[in-house]
Amino acid sequence: MDQRTGDLQVFVRVAESGSFSDAARVLRMTPSTISKLISRMENRLGVRLFERSTRRLALTLEGSELHERGRNVLAELDAVERDIAAGGSTARGTVRVNASVAFGRLVLLPILPSFCGAHPEIMLDLSFTDEVVDLYLDRTDVAFRVGGLVDSSLVGQRLGAARRLIVASPEYLARHGEPRSADDLLRHNCLGFNFRRAAPVWPLREGSRIVERKVTGSLVANDGEIVRAMAIAGVGLARLADFHVREDVKAGRLVEILANVVPRDEEEIGALHTGGARPPRRVSAFLDFVIPRLRHILSETV
Secondary structure, eight states, X not given: OOOHHHHHHHHHHHHHHSSHHHHHHHHTOOHHHHHHHHHHHHHHHTSOOEEEOSSOXXXXXXXXXXXXXXXXXXXXXXXXXXXXXXXXXXOOEEEEEEEOHHHIIIIIGGGHHHHHHHOTTEEEEEEEOSSOOXXXXXXXXXXXXXXXXXXXXXXXXXXXXXXXXXXXXXHHHHHHOOOOSGGGGGGSOBOEEOOTTOOSEEEEEETXXXXXXXXXXSOEESOHHHHHHHHHTTSXXXXXXXXXXXXXXXXXXXXXXXXXXXXXXXXXXXXXXXXXXXXXXXXXXXXXXXXHHHHHHHHOOO
């Protein structure tokens, strides 16, 4: 008989309690039995799941991944049984969501109150950061990424694309004049980013070709909201996603410039999630609600 589900339950209990003895008390087993079971799992998988010392147990990288994915498997098994008993009509539990700061605040947040009203038994655990997170290590169910979705064991869905605009405040343009060509950028204060993956270049059209023009400025930041706020304050030019500045352009706080020399400068936006093709019901309920609404929002133009 296949004992992997029982083994997984024991492993998860040990991972969460941090010791064989604590897990043994809860499971009413002996520590030696649990130790042998964990060793059997490690031999079967061909990897170490715990680093052992006289004081404590620590999960290895492989152990952390098994813990996160194993919890999802056990949670889904519990959910299946609950759904069958309750008629299968309710999604419940916690959905952990990660997004970049600007996308999370400006695009995702506005639709979440409706989701919470429609799914009162789902709790959202939100984390907004411009650093790329590892979904398994950070125990994240869904991550929204700006940029191409890399190949991985995760399931990805394309939401749309963000077009990059160069913008400035009317006050800045009144003081310094409006740039009309790529060469004009050399005399303007171009605000930027300090991410490791960010480069101080803006793609621009020169005749029939696209060139990456190096720009400089008095400020770089790790948050698009900072760059946006400084642009509105008249500090300099900024290159930001259309969803980031859409309302500012409509309200006249920012003005799009160099539209005639900015190529179709876009970045893909997508959603990644754990759980394979059949994620837990709570995750699929979240995705089914937000994805069509996000696609609609991203299809709008400035």
